[in-house]
Amino acid sequence: MASRWAWLLAATVLALPPAAAAQDAPAGATNDSCIFAHDGECDEANGTCAPGTDSADCRPDAKADPANSCRFAFDKSCDEPGKGSGLCPAGTDTADCAAVAPPQQTPASPPAQAVPPAGPGDDSCPFAHDRECDEPGIGSGACAAGTDTTDCKAKAGGGSSAPAAPASPAAPAGPDSCPFAHDGECDEPGIGSGACAAGTDTTDCQAKQGAAPATPAAPAKPGWGDDSCQFAHDGECDEPGRGTGLCSAGTDASDCSAADGGSAAPSSPGPAACPFTGDGECDEPGKGSGLCSPGTDAEDCRGK
Numbered sequence: 001m002a003s004r005w006a007w008l009l010a011a012t013v014l015a016l017p018p019a020a021a022a023q024d025a026p027a028g029a030t031n032d033s034c035i036f037a038h039d040g041e042c043d044e045a046n047g048t049c050a051p052g053t054d055s056a057d058c059r060p061d062a063k064a065d066p067a068n069s070c071r072f073a074f075d076k077s078c079d080e081p082g083k084g085s086g087l088c089p090a091g092t093d094t095a096d097c098a099a100v101a102p103p104q105q106t107p108a109s110p111p112a113q114a115v116p117p118a119g120p121g122d123d124s125c126p127f128a129h130d131r132e133c134d135e136p137g138i139g140s141g142a143c144a145a146g147t148d149t150t151d152c153k154a155k156a157g158g159g160s161s162a163p164a165a166p167a168s169p170a171a172p173a174g175p176d177s178c179p180f181a182h183d184g185e186c187d188e189p190g191i192g193s194g195a196c197a198a199g200t201d202t203t204d205c206q207a208k209q210g211a212a213p214a215t216p217a218a219p220a221k222p223g224w225g226d227d228s229c230q231f232a233h234d235g236e237c238d239e240p241g242r243g244t245g246l247c248s249a250g251t252d253a254s255d256c257s258a259a260d261g262g263s264a265a266p267s268s269p270g271p272a273a274c275p276f277t278g279d280g281e282c283d284e285p286g287k288g289s290g291l292c293s294p295g296t297d298a299e300d301c302r303g304k
Contacts, residue, residue, distance in 0.1 A: 032056050032075045040071070067094040123150050175202035225250030240273040241295035248273055276300070 032038065034049030034057075042058035043049040055074035059065060070079050070088030078084030078097035125134055125143030133139030133152035178187050178196030186192030186205035207230040229238050229247030237243030237256035274283055274292030282288030282301035 037075075038071060067091060070096075072096075122147060127151075175199065180204075225253035225256075227252065227254050229255075231255075240277075240298070241293075243298065245273055245277050245296055245298040 031053060032055055034043050034054035036043045036048060036057075037054050038056050040057060043054045044051050044058045056072055059068060059073055068074065070093035072079045072085075072087060073093050074095055076096060076099065078100045079087040079093045080090050080097050082090070083097045083100060084093065123129065125148040127134045127142060128148050129150060131151060131154070133155040134142040134148045135145050135152050137145070138152055138155065139148065176182065178201035180187045180195060181201050182203055184204060184207075186208040187195040187201045188198050188205050190198070191205055191208065192201065210230075225239075227233065229252035231238045231246060232252050233254060235255060235258075237259040238246040238252045239249050239256050241249070242256050243252065243259065274296035276283045276291060277297050277299055280300060283290070283292040283297045284294050284301045286294070287301045288297065
């Protein structure tokens with residue numbers, strides 16, 4: 001008999017719901033972590049569950065809080081139709097559904113603008129009209145063949161497809177038509193800097209080679225000299241005794257004749273040029289060292 005009562009007592013104890021272990025709700029929030037949540041009975045008041053863990057069952061009366069009258073209110077899951085599970089009528093799970101962010105609408109991409117196809121014979125290269133050919137093989141290769149037509153035709157000498165205006169006739173190249181003529185430096189190719197075309201820097205290049213300039217000189221009168229001086233026809237007499245002394249006597253006949261007023265050549269060729277001309281020191285007697293004859297070191301003795 002005693003064992004029978006013991007068995008009944010054990011069965012009764014097992015049938016009673018055990019007290020739930022204390023469950024802590026998140027600070028400042030409610031949840032439904034109680035094991036008896038959503039059973040229609042508030043288990044916080046009777047101590048079965050910890051405060052804040054049976055929010056749905058312990059919520060205010062539906063009349064007092066109709067906006068959260070859904071039986072699944074405060075479970076952090078929206079249960080209204082169109083927004084959540086649809087288990088509750090619209091407007092009865094406000095707190096949970098307000099926390100659900102509406103889906104972001106991805107803005108429609110603007111329609112892509114049609115790009116004209118790039119083909120040969122046009123100027124679709126992004127570097128077109130920069131005066132540099134960018135096609136492969138004949139230019140930089142930065143663009144496809146046939147897409148930099150205007151620049152590449154100009155480089156090839158073909159010009160653009162439009163008829164080119166007739167070019168004005170080029171001025172004939174003269175013996176000293178080089179823009180650097182008469183600067184004392186030969187600028188023709190092969191014998192000088194190559195900055196000018198052949199035959200256009202005649203005076204400078206022939207002076208470099210020690211020849212007379214190609215410009216036809218006035219014929220020298222027999223017996224009184226020639227114009228073989230490299231500074232001939234520069235308007236200044238460069239013979240010794242009559243001019244600068246930079247050239248030998250009788251080699252700057254035209255300039256010295258003009259300096260003499262067109263008179264005939266002197267009866268004698270005059271003293272030999274001073275060998276020290278151009279050293280910055282006067283070597284004529286009475287003015288300088290006296291190593292040379294009078295008038296033969298005119299360049300150094302000027303102003304003495």
